[in-house]
Amino acid sequence: MNTLTRRSFGLVLAAGLGVSLVACGEDAGEGSANGKVTITVNGQPPKTQPFERKIFDEDVAEFEKTHPDIDIQPREGFMDPKTFNSKLAGGQLEDVFYVYLTDPANLIARRQAADISAYVKDVPHYDELQPELKEIFTKDGKVYGLPTANYSMGLLYNRKLFTDAGLDPDAPPSTWAEVRDAAKKITALGNNTVGFAEYSKNNQGGWHFTTWMYSAGGDIAKQDGDKWVADFNNAKGKEVAQALHDMRWTDNTMGSKQLLVIEDVQRMMGAGQLGMYIAAPDNVPVLVNQFKGDYANYGLAPLPGGNGTLVGGEGYMINPKATPEKIRAGLEWISWKYLNPDRMESDLKRYADQDQPIGLPTSPPAGSSDVWTGDLRNQQVDLRAKYATMPVENYQPYVDGLADLDKKIEPPNAQQVYAALDNVMQGVLTNKDADIDTLLSDAEGKVNSALAQVK
Amino acid sequence: MSSTAVLAPDVERRPARAPRRARKNLRRAVTDNLTAYGFLCAALVCFALFSWYPIVRGVLLSFQQVNFVTPAEWVGWQNFQTLFADPLFGIAWRNTLLFTGLALVIGFAVPFAVAIVLNELRHMKAYFRLVVYIPVMLPPVVVAILWKWFYDPGPGLFNSMLRLVGLPPLSWIDSADTSMLSLVLVATWAAMGSATLIYLAALQTIPGELYEAAELDGANLWQRLRYVTIPQTRFVLLIMMLMQIVATMQVFTEPYVMTGGGPEDSTVTVLLLLYRYAFTYNDFGTASALSLLLFIALGAFSALYLRLTRTRG
Numbered sequence: 001m002n003t004l005t006r007r008s009f010g011l012v013l014a015a016g017l018g019v020s021l022v023a024c025g026e027d028a029g030e031g032s033a034n035g036k037v038t039i040t041v042n043g044q045p046p047k048t049q050p051f052e053r054k055i056f057d058e059d060v061a062e063f064e065k066t067h068p069d070i071d072i073q074p075r076e077g078f079m080d081p082k083t084f085n086s087k088l089a090g091g092q093l094e095d096v097f098y099v100y101l102t103d104p105a106n107l108i109a110r111r112q113a114a115d116i117s118a119y120v121k122d123v124p125h126y127d128e129l130q131p132e133l134k135e136i137f138t139k140d141g142k143v144y145g146l147p148t149a150n151y152s153m154g155l156l157y158n159r160k161l162f163t164d165a166g167l168d169p170d171a172p173p174s175t176w177a178e179v180r181d182a183a184k185k186i187t188a189l190g191n192n193t194v195g196f197a198e199y200s201k202n203n204q205g206g207w208h209f210t211t212w213m214y215s216a217g218g219d220i221a222k223q224d225g226d227k228w229v230a231d232f233n234n235a236k237g238k239e240v241a242q243a244l245h246d247m248r249w250t251d252n253t254m255g256s257k258q259l260l261v262i263e264d265v266q267r268m269m270g271a272g273q274l275g276m277y278i279a280a281p282d283n284v285p286v287l288v289n290q291f292k293g294d295y296a297n298y299g300l301a302p303l304p305g306g307n308g309t310l311v312g313g314e315g316y317m318i319n320p321k322a323t324p325e326k327i328r329a330g331l332e333w334i335s336w337k338y339l340n341p342d343r344m345e346s347d348l349k350r351y352a353d354q355d356q357p358i359g360l361p362t363s364p365p366a367g368s369s370d371v372w373t374g375d376l377r378n379q380q381v382d383l384r385a386k387y388a389t390m391p392v393e394n395y396q397p398y399v400d401g402l403a404d405l406d407k408k409i410e411p412p413n414a415q416q417v418y419a420a421l422d423n424v425m426q427g428v429l430t431n432k433d434a435d436i437d438t439l440l441s442d443a444e445g446k447v448n449s450a451l452a453q454v455k
Numbered sequence: 456m457s458s459t460a461v462l463a464p465d466v467e468r469r470p471a472r473a474p475r476r477a478r479k480n481l482r483r484a485v486t487d488n489l490t491a492y493g494f495l496c497a498a499l500v501c502f503a504l505f506s507w508y509p510i511v512r513g514v515l516l517s518f519q520q521v522n523f524v525t526p527a528e529w530v531g532w533q534n535f536q537t538l539f540a541d542p543l544f545g546i547a548w549r550n551t552l553l554f555t556g557l558a559l560v561i562g563f564a565v566p567f568a569v570a571i572v573l574n575e576l577r578h579m580k581a582y583f584r585l586v587v588y589i590p591v592m593l594p595p596v597v598v599a600i601l602w603k604w605f606y607d608p609g610p611g612l613f614n615s616m617l618r619l620v621g622l623p624p625l626s627w628i629d630s631a632d633t634s635m636l637s638l639v640l641v642a643t644w645a646a647m648g649s650a651t652l653i654y655l656a657a658l659q660t661i662p663g664e665l666y667e668a669a670e671l672d673g674a675n676l677w678q679r680l681r682y683v684t685i686p687q688t689r690f691v692l693l694i695m696m697l698m699q700i701v702a703t704m705q706v707f708t709e710p711y712v713m714t715g716g717g718p719e720d721s722t723v724t725v726l727l728l729l730y731r732y733a734f735t736y737n738d739f740g741t742a743s744a745l746s747l748l749l750f751i752a753l754g755a756f757s758a759l760y761l762r763l764t765r766t767r768g
Contacts, residue, residue: 192609201717320524416735416736419716419731422715430629430717431719
């Protein structure tokens with residue numbers, strides 16, 4: 001290579017790199033062409049779930065057919081806190097994005113979701129959504145998103161192990177004392193069978209400690225004037241921590257391996273080695289589809305204690321950088337796809353026709369989501385029974401008992417609070433000599449520190 | 456012709472010719488090196504974009520609150536105040552220093568000892584070197600998951616072995632008392648291959664005459680190690696120690712995958728806390744403030760490292 005060629009090559013390389021970098025920095029382009037509004041939406045199931053993905057893609061095609069002025073560009077995936085900010089900063093966040101019900105409070109506080117108050121009046125049946133769910137997406141009278149699914153925590157149990165242990169699978173435990181007794185009998189079956197399991201890592205321990213507190217009639221945080229303060233370092237908190245400690249160390253019904261997360265526990269339940277754990281109905285299809293379980297083997301009961309339960313779920317929010325046209329189009333998509341009573345029956349039917357699980361008050365299908373009130377809710381319950389493909393009687397105790405429980409949402413700054421409460425769970429489950437007073441007191445300090453940042 | 460008359464034209468011409476010559480030299484130098492500058496430019500752009508800009512941006516972020524929608528808001532020292540008010544801040548530094556200390560005691564001594572043994576081998580040298588190096592080739596997450604099974608209090612490998620010899624099982628990562636030590640063992644096992652090979656290379660540069668002389672003087676094994684091996688490899692040992700401090704203070708994979716920081720915060724490290732601030736709480740300002748503090752701490756060790764290597768050079 002002669003000098004000139006080498007020089008030219010060097011310059012071209014440098015110039016090419018510069019152009020590429022400038023090109024990388026350019027915006028992907030606005031979404032309006034030929035009079036059409038183009039919006040990106042996530043929530044498309046991965047290719048590893050071919051049935052769900054096919055349903056989603058069919059819905060996109062049908063929506064575009066009935067809404068010729070809107071072009072939907074679907075994206076795979078749901079809410080991933082690890083990439084959310086990068087996508088937002090890089091202009092890659094979808095116009096319509098999925099959230100868990102733990103997310104909206106922080107996203108609204110950080111102004112990372114569009115204010116849709118002016119548009120929500122055009123969303124059909126908005127007034128018939130459950131008010132406590134709408135409240136999660138509302139701050140200071142302004143609306144920032146729509147709930148599309150809801151769950152309440154209950155007690156998931158293995159009916160086969162109940163039978164093997166001489167327990168009545170149609171009469172699941174309704175108090176924590178009964179849970180302890182049942183756990184002892186199931187553990188006594190031997191062969192590494194665990195009576196009851198709990199999460200204690202990656203903030204999931206704190207999430208479940210919160211559920212325990214609600215079930216005992218306690219709380220995690222309370223408002224003190226303008227501030228939020230911890231509310232678990234009290235008799236209720238000690239009662240819950242002591243019960244967990246006793247199940248682990250006195251009853252020996254929680255297995256020796258701790259620091260578990262949801263996948264560990266689901267694996268144990270799917271393998272038939274676990275008697276009970278706290279879960280929402282959406283765990284049942286996971287046990288069947290991912291861990292080769294059998295619907296007939298599982299039962300769901302309301303959370304023991306009879307006081308309250310933790311509610312969670314999912315919804316959709318709009319990109320804060322979206323134009324008014326995109327906001328309108330995005331809301332049209334959400335209400336058509338996820339909050340559409342007119343499609344409720346056809347939605348359930350197509351799942352039932354493919355022998356997919358129907359009968360639980362959970363999504364998918366979207367038509368089965370427990371988000372409605374009044375007549376729409378009654379209509380949904382009837383349709384679910386009509387198209388049921390699973391032994392719904394196994395889950396009837398949950399449905400019946402739920403109405404009597406106080407449904408509480410997650411505390412503010414939930415992830416930081418859960419991180420602090422993980423410690424309480426870990427302390428009582430990994431240390432036989434755990435000092436419960438100190439654990440609660442330490443966690444209280446950390447939770448107060450987290451709650452002090454709530455805006 | 457006077458001497459001044461002879462000298463005058465030269466004196467007058469010199470200032471006029473010198474800049475021309477300098478310009479010519481410069482032009483030639485630039486022309487000759489243009490290709491090199493072209494390649495250098497690409498590297499500089501890459502460094503600027505992917506190393507220096509993120510570092511500067513990180514420092515700025517430490518004093519800002521951002522939501523990536525509206526312009527960043529300057530908040531002064533607020534992010535640092537948030538950090539100092541967090542009870543986990545002190546715990547994370549304490550745990551990180553504990554990990555670093557344990558890693559120095561175990562992770563520093565073990566590879567050196569293994570290198571000495573490998574150096575003394577007369578047969579199957581290549582095989583044992585390969586065996587020692589294999590863990591380095593495993594992805595860190597795979598190592599962590601593998602050791603999670605080793606540490607399983609029920610059917611795990613270690614407790615099964617303990618039971619086999621009639622000893623009581625241990626809680627390993629399930630107990631706040633043993634969790635950090637357990638993670639250090641994982642990190643040591645995974646990383647000791649590289650360190651061992653470096654020590655082995657250093658050991659092989661020691662002249663055999665020194666050992667012969669020591670033996671003639673009646674030195675035993677320990678004395679040969681103390682007065683020959685360690686002094687002859689002290690520079691490599693020092694550099695490896697500093698590099699290990701810098702590396703182990705950034706421990707993340709093992710606590711993230713194996714313990715999540717538990718039990719009872721016993722394995723929350725600075726980097727794990729930083730990760731939580733950034734990707735769980737989405738508080739990039741506070742995460743950047745913490746990264747700046749870690750950067751300063753590691754910078755001090757790196758400066759020491761550079762000083763030592765330059766002194767040696």
